[in-house]
Amino acid sequence: MNELNFKQELTAAFGQPIAENPTQVMIEAAYQHHNLDWRYLTVEVGPDDLEAAVKGAKVMGFQGFNCTIPHKVNVIQYLDGLGESASLMGAVNCVVRRNGQWIGENTDGKGFVSSLREITDPKDKKVVIFGAGGAARAISVEVALAGASAISIINRSNERGQELTDLLNDKLPVSANFVPWSSTFSIPESTDIVINATSIGLFPDIDARLDFDLDSLKSSMVVADVIPNPPATNLVRDARNKGCKVIDGLAMLVSQGVIGVKHWTGVDPDPSVMRTALEKVFG
């Protein structure tokens, strides 16, 4: 009879099923499709337990993890190093074990640029970004690293808008300007790419609209929205009606998931499998 060795094992026992997490569904669809015998688990960790959770993930042999708000900045102090863009942004959403060390990456902006590249190369492009929060920061840094010539940050709060604009001008080879969003914004005619990186339009506020002059949106502009739920936001619909090329929030979510899976497993997953899994979650 074989003897089971429990000496060095802890068996995880989650007492209750954790709500279906879209990222989990998407990543596990990729694992299954590529016959990867891996799991992607959703675990809730309170701010006071973050250090213990990061140490625990290491000793339990995790190959990495994603982290979301409110951990994106605080997690950095518990890591062994940072990738270039995570270091510039000061935020991490993806941690990868490399040679036994926890390295923090930021795949939000990289995912965005990867989906943008399917439509247009950001090099030498003029970009308008609504928002100055975490998503806007990640996207603007990556778009600047990809060679955009100019970025306008349009934001409601002056402090955040100016801070992001200063970061871009100080640390990246791009010319950035801040426009306080205190009245209806008119998109300059020379703009190539328009990005919503605010939370406007996110479920349940699906009727919300960005306050800009729709007449200033031209069919030559590429329009992107970070909102994954619902993917067909008012901005996405308006832009499609205008004849613009459009990237929705699901594309960005899939692309950052693709990069995460590649970081952890070394496998380049099929994005269409991941998108299909996400579309099922979001109906």
Ligand code: NDP
């Ligand atoms: P933050 O809270 O850091 O930033 C929110 C931004 O939205 C701020 O610039 C805020 O302006 C602005 N904003 C919110 N409400 C309004 C409003 N009513 N009028 C004007 N401006 C407003 O959030 P994140 O940047 O982390 O996330 C933003 C969105 O991006 C979320 O909806 C999230 O779902 C999405 N996201 C999507 C990803 C994807 O893969 N598709 C990845 C990451 C995020 P102010 O500074 O004035 O408060």
